[in-house]
Amino acid sequence: MSISDHHLGDFLRKFIFTVLLVLLCVPAFSQGTAGATDDKAAGLPLHLGIVLRASKTTFPWQQAAATELVRQLIHNPDDEAFVITAGGDRPWPYERLDWDNKPDSLAKFIKGLDKNAGMPEPFKLEILSSSTSETREYLTKYEGAPPETSVFAIVAAMMKSDPKPARHAVIMFRDPWDHCPGWGSAYAQYVDQRHDAVMSILKSVGAEVYVIGVEDVSTRPQMTSEIGATYGATQSNDAGGALRRFDEQFRREINFLLAAGRKNMERLSKETGGEVTYGTKKNYADAVPVMVGKIDRPNTATTIGK
Numbered sequence: 001m002s003i004s005d006h007h008l009g010d011f012l013r014k015f016i017f018t019v020l021l022v023l024l025c026v027p028a029f030s031q032g033t034a035g036a037t038d039d040k041a042a043g044l045p046l047h048l049g050i051v052l053r054a055s056k057t058t059f060p061w062q063q064a065a066a067t068e069l070v071r072q073l074i075h076n077p078d079d080e081a082f083v084i085t086a087g088g089d090r091p092w093p094y095e096r097l098d099w100d101n102k103p104d105s106l107a108k109f110i111k112g113l114d115k116n117a118g119m120p121e122p123f124k125l126e127i128l129s130s131s132t133s134e135t136r137e138y139l140t141k142y143e144g145a146p147p148e149t150s151v152f153a154i155v156a157a158m159m160k161s162d163p164k165p166a167r168h169a170v171i172m173f174r175d176p177w178d179h180c181p182g183w184g185s186a187y188a189q190y191v192d193q194r195h196d197a198v199m200s201i202l203k204s205v206g207a208e209v210y211v212i213g214v215e216d217v218s219t220r221p222q223m224t225s226e227i228g229a230t231y232g233a234t235q236s237n238d239a240g241g242a243l244r245r246f247d248e249q250f251r252r253e254i255n256f257l258l259a260a261g262r263k264n265m266e267r268l269s270k271e272t273g274g275e276v277t278y279g280t281k282k283n284y285a286d287a288v289p290v291m292v293g294k295i296d297r298p299n300t301a302t303t304i305g306k
Contacts, residue, residue: 045078046295047099047166049155049207052113053173054088057218059115062173064283065212069171070106072292077101078166082158083110085118086151086172092119097154099162119154120145122194123178125257142182142190147197159205168207169274169295175216176261179268183253195264202272210294211269212287213262213278221254 050069052062070081080101084092093114100106122144147153159168179195181188202209262276269276275294279287 045076045080045164045166046073047159047162047168048073048079048081048295049158049168049170050081050083051151051155051170051172052083052085052110052118053175053178053214053216054085054114054116054118054121055175055214055216055218056115058173058214058216059113061279061283062214063110063113065173065279065285065288066110066171067107068283068288069291070110071103072288073295074101074103074106080162081106083113084151084154085113087121087124087178088114088116088118090114090117093117097158099158119151120149121178122147122150122152122198123191125178125180125182142187144194147194147201150198152198153201156201156205156207159207168205169210170202170207171210171212171291171295173212173214174265175214175219176258176265177216177219178261179264180257180261181264182257191264195268199268199271208273208295209269210274210291211265211276212284212291213265213276214284215278215280221250 048070050066052059052066055062066083070083073079074081078101080099082097082099083106084097100109124142124144126141126143144150155170179191181191266276277287277290279285
C-alpha cells in the first residue's frame, strides 16, 4: 500500500477513494462475535499497527516505547507491522506506507519520525483562553478530520491490504484530552458519533485496539496562576471572590472532561477487544510490558460488536 504526495490536500484526494473502496467492498473480518478461536494456538501470525501521537513533549518516549514493542512482538517472518503518527502541525511526509517484518528496519523508521507530522486526526479538542486580573474568557474549539478519512480509516485500510489470515492488533498512543466530549450536549453528541464511526471502522477489520494513555499537559487549557494568591487584593464588590470561584469551578470542569475522555478511550479499546494502560515512567517502560503481555498471550474468546 502506498501513499503519494507530500501535501495533505492532494494526499486526501488520492487516498480517500482507496480507503472507502477497501472499507466498503472487502467483507468485514469481525462483525458480531469473534468466537472462541485461539489465534495464537491456530498459528495465525500477528499483523500489528502502531500509531504514535504527534507531540512536542512526549514523542521521544513514544518512539522508545514503539521500538521496544516491535522488538518484543514481531517474532517471525509471518509477523509484520507498520508504524504511523496521528495529528501534528504538518502532513505525513512519506510516499509509501508498507508492512515490515524486520524489527531493526522498523526501529530505524520509528527513530526518523517527525514529532510534528502525522495522518489526519479525527479527535481534537482545544479550549482557547483569554484572562486578565478582572475577566476570564474561554472558547471551545473542536476540529478534526472526518473519521472515514482519518488515521483510523488508514489503519483499517492497511489491515485489509494484506489478505493473509492473521490476528489484527493496533497499539495507539492517545491523550485522554483529545477524546473529551467538550462542553454542552451538542459537543457531547458530536464526539459520541465520532467514536461510534471510528469503532465501526476498526471492527470492520477485526482490529483489537490497545491504548497506551499519555498525559500530555501541553494540550490542557492554560489555567490562571492566581488561584489562592491575589484574589481580592485589587478587586472591589467581591469581584476577586467571584473570579476565585469561577477559576475553581473551571478547574473542576477540566478534571471532569479528562475523566470523560478516559472513559471514551476505554470504550474505544474494550469494544474492539483491547485494553487501556497508562504509562508514567520514562519511555513508558511501565506500559510496554503490559501491552506485550496482553497481545503476545494466547488470544481468548473475545466478543466484538455487540
